[in-house]
Amino acid sequence: MPPIDPDTLKRYREAVLADFPRSREQLARLVAIPSISAQKRALPEAAAEVRRLLEEEGFKTEEYTAGSAPVVVAEMGEGAQTVLFYNHYDVQPPEPLDLWQSDPFVLTERDGAMYARGAIDDKGHLISRLAALRAVKAVRGKIPHRILFVVEGEEEIGSPSIGNFVRDHAARLKCDACIWEFGTVDIHDRPLIYGGMxxxxxxxxxxxxxxxxxxxxxxxxxxxxxxxxxxxxxxxxxxxxxxxxxxxxxxxRALTPEDNAALDALGDDSIPMRKNHNIQRMLGGLTGREYMKRLIFExxxxxxxxxxxxxxxxxxxxxxxxxxxxxxxxxxxxxxxxxxxxxxxxxxxxxxxxxxxxxxxxxxGTPARTDLSNPFVRRCIEMARVAYGKEPSVWPIVPGSGPMSSFIEYLKVPVSTFGIGWEGGRVHSPNENFRIQDYLDGVLHGALVMDGGW
Ligand SMILES: [Zn+2]
CATH class of the missing domain: 3.30.70.360 (Alpha-Beta Plaits)
Incomplete structure (x- = not known):
């Protein structure tokens, strides 16, 4: 794996920082559309805006009908390997509105963080992927891969249509790796990499x-x-x-030696979790490795x-x-x-x-796994080390759920997850937000992953 030399890394950092106003402008446009899938609200409008955003970056876009919301597919560039990004443009309802400190559909900066419904989940992530691609172009002149996007509008209602969509369009969506819609730093501000859901x-x-x-x-x-x-x-x-x-x-499935090694390397999240949320006792009185094992594998x-x-x-x-x-x-x-x-x-x-x-x-909702020893996953982990200057926390399975299994089953590719979220991001709650520094780190990480092959 070619390491990133310090000079190139510096240029990446500068490119990502200089580009932030563009991210902010794009995200403001997208969060202004109240695309609430539970209420079938403004979904075609949000899909149209996603297409405009992608086309501004040079993508060719198509729109398909799947269930109650359009699916946007976009394609750009060429290269020996194709990377597919999966994202969604729908959001959760903003209620209860009286708990928001600013309008949920107006991107608002407060104390080093950006607030809006969808700031993280998943409009912020979508824009952060575009910013990562722009950074690669700025530093290298071109992106060394063919890029696909699949952006759906039913994720927050359980993605009832995307599985069949991926199955029916498997040839169109053929790729070598998939980058999932979300990611976060953990409770200790280390980047998290997930291998499944x-x-x-x-x-x-x-x-x-x-x-x-x-x-x-x-x-x-x-x-x-x-x-x-x-x-x-x-x-x-x-x-x-x-x-x-x-x-x-x-x-x-029984735990593999790699699963056990990943568990050994994880910290004890039970302590900050109890403290931050005022929890008297975890189930089973669990702490440490046993707490993490139950959270991830049970x-x-x-x-x-x-x-x-x-x-x-x-x-x-x-x-x-x-x-x-x-x-x-x-x-x-x-x-x-x-x-x-x-x-x-x-x-x-x-x-x-x-x-x-x-x-x-x-x-x-079928559970999904990508092998942690997959070379693409290894690259994502290695580049997290470079981008954050910290040892990433690798979780074999994210305790949440999503339609990842369809992408693994029908496209037969490794799936990796990383992104811009944090523990206080209030996803699905009032005052959803990302910290600007986490956004910049997440963009840098995405850019470094896209900088080369695996
Ligand atoms: Zn969500």
Whole structure:
């Protein structure tokens, strides 16, 4: 691997810094469009703006229809290797609005950080990729690779269409490596590199015990839906929230020596996590390596919310007829998402919860892995060392989820993730922001990765 000489690195740093006003102008244009996929709002407008931005950089663009939002595909340059960037232009709803300190759709600088909905997720990342490519052009005169972009507009609603899109357009999207949509520095400000993602299944559990709400005096004899739902939920896990559904762990891939080495090299995030979020105790009382292992390599059954009966002001005595819990279940390689709902139904049946129904909301989120020893991944790790001057933190799997498995399965390429986020970035929350220095470091890292082959 050719190292970057100090003079070239200096020129890269200067190019990235000098280019920041251009990033800022482009990002301001993109965040001004409230492209909220959950509300099917302004998606064609955002796709059109993405095309304009790419065309300004010299890309040829095309637009495809996939599901409820256009997919933008762009192509530029030539080279022995093709790098595909996957990004998305849709964002989460900005609510609650009263918690924002500035308009979520106006890019605003405060205290060395830039605020807007989508500042990180994922409009900021998209613009940072363009800035990285501009830096390579500024320093080297040309980019040594053919570049593809796939930019979708349904990521924040679970990317229901991109998997089939990638499958159907695999020849068009043929490439040698893929750079994923996000990345971050960790809690210790070290760059993070991820080698895969958890899968996700979203389900509703619904308990119905009686045809309508009753006076609570019948609670002595009539099963309460809220209680039944709680009992059903707790039957699926032990006291430390390890899932106990029969067959649930089938297919979980054993850790490789490289996975174990990656775990050994990670710091203990449990300490700052507890401190920053005022958490008394982690599940299982875990710290250190065991905490990291559970966070990265273990599946999770998470309760997003429970609704039933009356939870307003004052008292109302009622026996609710129905209770509903929204769950997301994060899976690790090679658990099969299609098996989860049937396993859950069998569990409920076996444990006497005939009155609790499983409704599948989304069960297409397959877990994904890229081998950490892949030469492209090695290059991303090496260039992170150069760009940040720190040892990167390499996570075999990011605990979150996304449609990465389709890119690995249909395009058969390594996927690497890095970017501009940080622990206080408030992604999906009010006051989403990136720190300008993290942005510049992320752009530099991207530029150095693109500077040569692997
Ligand atoms: Zn998001």
């Amino acid at each position: 958890k899968g996700v299944v979203c389900l509703d559990l619904v308990a119905r015990t009686v045809d309508r709400d009753l006076h609570s005096m019948y609670g002595a004899v009539v099963p309460n839906a809220a209680t039944r739902l709680s009992q059903a939920l707790t039957s699926m896990m032990d006291a430390e929230c390890t899932v106990t559904i029969e067959g649930f762990r089938d297919g979980i 599946p999770v059954l998470n309760v997003n919310g429970i609704s039933s009966g009356y939870s307003g002001e004052g008292s109302k005595t009622v026996l609710p007829a129905e209770a509903r819990a929204k769950l997301d279940i994060r899976l690790v390689p090679d658990q099969d998402p299609a098996r989860i709902a049937p396993l859950m139904r069998a569990h409920l049946e076996k444990h006497g919860f005939h009155d609790v129904e499983v409704q599948v909301i989304e069960d297409g």
